[in-house]
Amino acid sequence: xxxxxxxxxxFVIFGMLFFAPGDAADAILGDMATPADKQLFREQQGLDxxxxxxxxxxxxxVVFEGDLGxxxxxxQPVTDEILQRFPATLKLSALSVLLAxxxxxxxxxISATKQxxxxxxxxxxxxxxxxxxxxxxxxxxxxxxxxxxxxxFPPSGFSTPxxxxxxxxxxxxxxxxxxxxxxxxxxxxxxxxxxIRTARAKGQSERVVIWKHALKNALIPIITVVxxxxxxxxxxxxxxxxxxxxxxxxKLMVDAIKLKNFPMVQGGxxxxxxxxxxxxxxxxxxxxxxxxxxxxMYTRPRTKKPQPAKEAA
Amino acid sequence: xxxxxxxIKNLVVHYVTDTTTVHAVNxxxxxxxxxxxxxxxxxxxxxxxxxxxxxxxxxxxxxxxxVSGEIRYDGQDLVAMSxxxxxxxxxxxxxxxxxxxxxxxxxxxxVGDQIAEVVRLHQKISRAKASIKAQEMLELxxxxxxxxAEYPHQFSGGMKQRVVIAIALACNPELLIADEPTTxxxxxxxxxVLDLMEKLMRDRGTxxxxxxxxxxxxxxxxxKAAIMYAGExxxxxxxxxxxxxTKHPYTIGLFGSIPNLNEDVDRLQPITxxxxxxxxxxxxxxxxxxxPDASExxxxxxxxxxxxxxxxxxxxVKYHG
Amino acid sequence: xxxxxxxxxxxxxxxxxxxxxxxxxxxxxxxLGLAFIVLLTILxxxxxxxxxxxxxxxxxxxxxxxxxxxxxxxxxxFGRDIFSRVIFGCRISLxxxxxxxxxxxxxxxxxxxxxxxxxxxxxxxxxRFIDVMLSIPNILLAVxxxxxxxxxxxxxxxxxxxxxxxxxxxxxxxxxxxxxxQEYIEAARSNGASDWRIITRHIIPNCMAPIIVQATMSIxxxxxxxxxxxxxxxxxxxPTPEWGSMLASGRAFIRDYWWxxxxxxxxxxxxxxxxxxxxxxxxxxxxxxLKS
Numbered sequence: 001x002x003x004x005x006x007x008x009x010x011f012v013i014f015g016m017l018f019f020a021p022g023d024a025a026d027a028i029l030g031d032m033a034t035p036a037d038k039q040l041f042r043e044q045q046g047l048d049x050x051x052x053x054x055x056x057x058x059x060x061x062v063v064f065e066g067d068l069g070x071x072x073x074x075x076q077p078v079t080d081e082i083l084q085r086f087p088a089t090l091k092l093s094a095l096s097v098l099l100a101x102x103x104x105x106x107x108x109x110i111s112a113t114k115q116x117x118x119x120x121x122x123x124x125x126x127x128x129x130x131x132x133x134x135x136x137x138x139x140x141x142x143x144x145x146x147x148x149x150x151x152x153f154p155p156s157g158f159s160t161p162x163x164x165x166x167x168x169x170x171x172x173x174x175x176x177x178x179x180x181x182x183x184x185x186x187x188x189x190x191x192x193x194x195x196i197r198t199a200r201a202k203g204q205s206e207r208v209v210i211w212k213h214a215l216k217n218a219l220i221p222i223i224t225v226v227x228x229x230x231x232x233x234x235x236x237x238x239x240x241x242x243x244x245x246x247x248x249x250x251k252l253m254v255d256a257i258k259l260k261n262f263p264m265v266q267g268g269x270x271x272x273x274x275x276x277x278x279x280x281x282x283x284x285x286x287x288x289x290x291x292x293x294x295x296x297m298y299t300r301p302r303t304k305k306p307q308p309a310k311e312a313a
Numbered sequence: 314x315x316x317x318x319x320x321i322k323n324l325v326v327h328y329v330t331d332t333t334t335v336h337a338v339n340x341x342x343x344x345x346x347x348x349x350x351x352x353x354x355x356x357x358x359x360x361x362x363x364x365x366x367x368x369x370x371x372x373x374x375x376x377x378x379x380v381s382g383e384i385r386y387d388g389q390d391l392v393a394m395s396x397x398x399x400x401x402x403x404x405x406x407x408x409x410x411x412x413x414x415x416x417x418x419x420x421x422x423x424v425g426d427q428i429a430e431v432v433r434l435h436q437k438i439s440r441a442k443a444s445i446k447a448q449e450m451l452e453l454x455x456x457x458x459x460x461x462a463e464y465p466h467q468f469s470g471g472m473k474q475r476v477v478i479a480i481a482l483a484c485n486p487e488l489l490i491a492d493e494p495t496t497x498x499x500x501x502x503x504x505x506v507l508d509l510m511e512k513l514m515r516d517r518g519t520x521x522x523x524x525x526x527x528x529x530x531x532x533x534x535x536x537k538a539a540i541m542y543a544g545e546x547x548x549x550x551x552x553x554x555x556x557x558x559t560k561h562p563y564t565i566g567l568f569g570s571i572p573n574l575n576e577d578v579d580r581l582q583p584i585t586x587x588x589x590x591x592x593x594x595x596x597x598x599x600x601x602x603x604x605p606d607a608s609e610x611x612x613x614x615x616x617x618x619x620x621x622x623x624x625x626x627x628x629x630v631k632y633h634g
Numbered sequence: 635x636x637x638x639x640x641x642x643x644x645x646x647x648x649x650x651x652x653x654x655x656x657x658x659x660x661x662x663x664x665x666l667g668l669a670f671i672v673l674l675t676i677l678x679x680x681x682x683x684x685x686x687x688x689x690x691x692x693x694x695x696x697x698x699x700x701x702x703x704x705x706x707x708x709x710x711x712f713g714r715d716i717f718s719r720v721i722f723g724c725r726i727s728l729x730x731x732x733x734x735x736x737x738x739x740x741x742x743x744x745x746x747x748x749x750x751x752x753x754x755x756x757x758x759x760x761x762r763f764i765d766v767m768l769s770i771p772n773i774l775l776a777v778x779x780x781x782x783x784x785x786x787x788x789x790x791x792x793x794x795x796x797x798x799x800x801x802x803x804x805x806x807x808x809x810x811x812x813x814x815x816q817e818y819i820e821a822a823r824s825n826g827a828s829d830w831r832i833i834t835r836h837i838i839p840n841c842m843a844p845i846i847v848q849a850t851m852s853i854x855x856x857x858x859x860x861x862x863x864x865x866x867x868x869x870x871x872x873p874t875p876e877w878g879s880m881l882a883s884g885r886a887f888i889r890d891y892w893w894x895x896x897x898x899x900x901x902x903x904x905x906x907x908x909x910x911x912x913x914x915x916x917x918x919x920x921x922x923x924l925k926s
Contacts, residue, residue, distance in 0.1 A: 193416060194411060194413060194416035194417050195416060195417055195418055195419040195420070197371065197411065197417075198411065198417045198418065198419070198477070198480070199419065199430075200371055200403070201369055201371060201403055201404060201408070201409045201411075202403060202404035202430060202431040202434060202480065203399075203400040203401060203402065203403035203404040203405055203431070203434050203435065204400070204404075204430070204434060205400060213419055213422075216419075216421045216422075217419070217420065217421055290421070291420070291421060292420070292421055292464040292466070293420060293464070293466050296464070296466070296467070
């Protein structure tokens with residue numbers, strides 16, 4: 001299922017940039033070259049061939065060699081440039097998601113179990129404010145307060161754990177707002193279900209009822225939101241990376257766009273789409289772990305025999 | 314001295330919201346002896362489930378409140394117990410089965426684990442032993458023990474209800490409350506499940522409160538019956554009393570609206586009107602607006618409970634004095 | 635229909651709107667949000683009435699003045715009053731939000747309708763296409779479109795609008811799928827209603843509530859996106875006082891002149907916050923069942 005989507009993405013991006021105004025030869029060779037040079041360049045690069053031929057050549061390069069083209073600016077393979085910067089983006093996203101999950105789920109559960117209490121209303125308001133804040137502005141505010149005024153953390157870069165704090169808090173708190181809301185609404189719905197009443201009727205303690213019976217059921221939509229969040233961050237950390245001067249994929253893309261470095265943009269978008277599809281796949285796998293009904297769709301029922309009952313006589 | 318396992322005295326339960334107060338149970342009194350089966354009969358909205366939840370101390374608060382009254386289990390007042398004490402009774406000494414088997418089981422846990430859970434809550438035994446006990450319970454209710462590790466969605470409605478029964482009886486409770494356990498099942502399955510319940514309880518000497526709107530089911534399983542209307546018990550006695558010596562106009566109406574195999578009639582005789590709005594109950598007798606025998610006396614003041622014959626109680630002005 | 639039947643249907647509809655309004659006003663947050671948005675709309679329509687200075691009045695002698703009575707939000711690197719610039723920026727953000735949402739709404743609804751109603755192959759194709767769009771993070775999609783087509787206000791609106799289409803298409807499609815099988819549709823069809831009539835008279839009114847809520851949220855998202863795009867330099871260019879580009883130009887000065895970035899960002903936040911409050915209020919008012 002992933003494949004057609006990726007093909008679609010590559011087609012759309014390639015198409016968009018192909019028909020964009022601006023000529024590769026002009027961009028790379030600049031003003032110094034003569035028209036004849038440019039024409040030679042075009043022929044060499046195969047830029048004068050029709051659309052589909054170029055598209056197929058490109059895709060062949062991507063699929064068989066992992067070759068996403070060559071950057072106009074640095075003349076280096078796009079793939080290399082991206083892979084060099086990907087770890088930073090990955091680290092930022094992973095840490096942020098971790099923070100977001102920890103804050104989001106715990107606050108969401110508390111909010112749901114003590115509905116309408118002070119904590120609930122406070123958390124709901126804060127999360128609404130958090131969602132409304134553009135995260136690049138939040139980043140800047142955090143820099144002003146914590147890096148400039150208080151000098152607790154460095155304002156940019158990503159090398160030491162101290163450097164990680166501000167960017168991760170920026171992205172993480174934003175994401176946690178969404179996760180908190182989803183946890184809260186999912187838990188509220190689950191708590192109303194009959195089987196929760198059954199669990200209480202067994203004499204089960206409220207803590208176990210909430211954390212085992214309710215939460216396990218509430219996880220599915222929560223996992224969806226977390227997955228989406230992670231995927232979005234991977235691709236969209238553009239702004240945060242800009243603010244904190246983190247050498248990640250997002251910043252690479254933005255710079256490439258400003259410089260009209262089309263192969264980089266194309267390759268970058270394709271790469272990110274690929275990674276996001278992987279994340280989606282991972283989320284689907286997580287679903288089947290969390291919900292046995294979904295698992296049954298994929299597997300045959302396994303019968304685990306604890307111990308033969310006859311022994312107990 | 315007292316072989317009553319359960320005594321409810323003048324129970325009053327309200328559901329209070331911002332805008333209204335629902336008077337769900339209004340002064341209800343019944344008692345149950347050890348090993349006895351009582352049928353609690355009434356239409357939807359009569360307060361039967363609320364009564365059951367009150368016994369289990371599971372009334373959601375907010376908005377529900379037990380306003381006054383006593384619920385004594387084996388002499389102890391359930392309402393006054395600490396939460397830990399209440400939890401130790403639920404599932405252990407008093408169990409409850411709910412109406413809809415399709416939603417009563419947790420979809421992400423195996424049926425075996427759900428049975429083992431109640432065992433481990435109240436008995437100090439190892440996980441392995443609890444699993445064995447769970448398997449035994451499955452077999453007892455007619456489900457192969459190998460299905461321990463399967464999930465609720467892999468069972469039919471009738472089998473789910475059996476699992477629910479297995480959970481309820483796993484710790485050998487003294488009292489089982491069954492809230493319309495067969496209403497949501499096919500008619501053929503209903504019989505099987507009722508038979509199963511009857512057998513299991515007879516074998517263990519479990520007392521039963523069976524909540525239902527079906528007089529036929531009560532006749533099959535119970536020894537006593539209490540007819541509930543708008544939060545009050547209007548008639549209470551043995552099956553003999555209720556079925557063969559029916560006194561209260563409501564009960565008479567209930568029997569009258571059941572099709573009779575022996576008679577040849579053109580139309581059924583339902584009771585006219587609807588149950589009163591529980592947020593706005595009438596003064597005096599709560600059934601008076603629909604009662605064919607109603608008089609001024611009925612609407613004037615609260616209606617006394619009269620013992621028309623030993624053990625047979627009726628709440629009706631007609632039999633007073 | 636007989637006259638009094640028509641009248642009673644009309645009265646029922648009016649009663650419903652009153653009921654919706656009543657539920658809406660009970661929510662203090664939503665009313666607050668609405669009030670703020672009304673304020674913003676006024677600022678957007680007649681900024682010159684409120685703003686004490688023009689948006690590009692430069693006076694280099696008063697560069698980087700801290701917030702004071704004279705300049706409530708301080709001045710920027712060209713000596714322009716930030717308060718006035720923020721007010722002028724209202725119009726841009728609100729226009730961006732409204733127009734882009736209108737575009738995505740229309741396209742999304744049409745796609746969703748076709749997809750949901752006609753099903754099977756058409757549905758599959760459209761859904762695949764939507765999946766493709768969802769695979770690309772919104773920002774990158776918008777950025778790519780702008781990169782390909784050039785930076786201009788209209789292209790920005792288009793880019794953001796296209797990015798939001800999947801949301802509407804899915805909402806509409808889901809509503810249609812859930813309603814399609816219901817019996818009153820069969821009843822309408824057996825009465826001889828044509829496809830078009832069924833869609834407009836029966837299905838769309840049922841989808842209205844989620845669409846309205848989605849639209850409100852989208853306006854908020856569009857404003858943030860627009861600010862983000864301008865921030866990277868792909869949206870609206872200076873000296874137009876778009877809040878995002880104000881943040882971009884102010885960025886160099888955060889070390890010493892904190893107010894240059896604080897207030898435009900605050901404006902974005904308050905605007906989006908009010909829209910979100912409004913959206914939540916609308917959702918609760920339109921369908922109380924959705925509320926927990």
